[in-house]
Amino acid sequence: MVDVRRVKLPGVGVLHTFKTSDGGKVGVIAHRSGHSDLITFSDDEDGSNATKISLRLSEDEAHTLAELLGGTQITESLTALDQxxxxxxxxxxxxxxxxxxxxxxxxxxxxxxxxxxxxxxxxxxxxxxxxxxxxxxxxxxxxxxxxxxxxxxxxxxxxxxxxxxxxxxxxxxxxxxx
Structure with missing residues (x-):
């Protein structure tokens, strides 16, 4: 199970992050306004975030991405239930x-x-x-x-x-x- 960390960002929204198996980090900033930022970064030994990518998504785009990423898990869950x-x-x-x-x-x-x-x-x-x-x-x-x-x-x-x-x-x- 992936450990998701949740941090409130006052006046902005909520940041959710998790570490990937290859040492990178993935995060989503869910803004109070409805849009989201998808971010990825890898931590260097010295604490600097050397590689960063940020992508702003509209509410509709965030829902679409969630459906694309979650579709397999949902299908697997329904398949398990169907058995x-x-x-x-x-x-x-x-x-x-x-x-x-x-x-x-x-x-x-x-x-x-x-x-x-x-x-x-x-x-x-x-x-x-x-x-x-x-x-x-x-x-x-x-x-x-x-x-x-x-x-x-x-x-x-x-x-x-x-x-x-x-x-x-x-x-x-x-x-x-x-």
């Missing part, structure tokens, strides 16, 4: 002709799908974790759901058709040939 027996985590992107489009999310249990959780709704660049039952779903939204594979398939069928019952031949949330 828990009986648990399926899946994404459903809402289309214009889907039943759920324009509707409040509602409670999966009240719709006949007990044991399923809508973990988040991703809309554009924002994520709405643990959305309330009155959260309105729109085309283009991505619903992140967790439950048994059967419950996820049942939920996907409901999101598409409005029916909580699966027809014979439905596999992994997609209608099969029967």
């Amino acid at each position: 828990i027996p009986g648990l399926s985590i899946d994404w459903f992107t809402v289309d214009y002709d889907d039943h759920i489009a324009g509707q409040p999310l509602g409670s999966p249990a009240e719709r006949g799908i007990a044991g399923l959780t809508v973990v988040a709704v991703v809309r554009g660049d924002s994520t709405n974790p643990a959305p309330a039952t009155d959260f309105k779903v729109f085309p283009g939204d991505t619903l992140v759901v967790a439950g048994s594979p059967e419950k996820v398939a049942k939920a996907f069928n409901f999101f598409r058709t409005g029916e909580a019952k699966l027809r014979a031949g439905v596999v992994d949330g997609s209608p099969g040939l029967s």
